[in-house]
Amino acid sequence: MSDNRQQAVNKSVKKLVLVVFAMFGFGFALVPLYDVFCEITGLNGKTSGEAAQVSTAGIDESREVTVQFISHLAKGIPWKFEPMVREIKVHPGEMKVVKFYALNQSERDIIGQAVPSVSPGQAAIYFQKIECFCFNHQPLNAQQDVEMALQFYIDPELPKDINMLTLSYTLYDITAQVDS
Template structure:
């Protein structure tokens, strides 16, 4: 009887350890899984929109789209971060470069990673980034100010009813 109880307790402990291990694996896999789902579906305005200009992009000069820029810094980063232009008007297919400025306001070296989001969601697949500070982690020394370029175009197959889109960047603290 006592041996049966001990065996049952050991089996319960083993099951609980597997549940905790499974929960930890799931927790670590959740963020990359979420990023993949958002990139594939365009949910949450996430973009999988890097582009290489292998062939010239056809510019649709009959349309004009306003691209607005919004920036935010998450608590704990200690940066000022903002676009140097609040918005630009572009023709689909027209390659455009805008600059953002980041300043480390702390007395220590700090690293951050920018996460982009595009609204409306149906426009996210049409914003193609050629060069972006969001591709890599950014590190700033104490008091350092950096100009961060964004080079992009909007694909010509952007739905006709989209005349304005907003590109938002949130900078999060990143491990150095």
């Protein structure tokens, strides 16, 4: 093979290796970038992991929004986890408290973490959690049960065309991550 051809092949190989590393780095950075994007825009129903400030805008009694509560268990967590109320009606700006029930059905202690999601996604920035069990780890001993509170309000700035929200929690077993 001529020297020119060998140099061209070497240059192409170097470019391809660089592209592979760049793609790997970009793929690795996508998850945190996506989380930041969702937090800023409220897309994908991600809610803030921090307590909201109590609104002083007042209650909009001319509107009523239905809030549905759904719970899911991540694969492998032997808990019972469910909302104690499946649906409530709330006026934007009105403070509400609902409870979720959790039971560790296993013979070992487990630490759970609930991750919230709001649907439709654009409503997530208007769903304000004042106090939420999702802010903290939830350690439960074997066969222990607990009622966990969620205090929230819907921001009165919620677009008028949204009259129903669904708050979904997925519960994960994070025992291994916390114990490490």
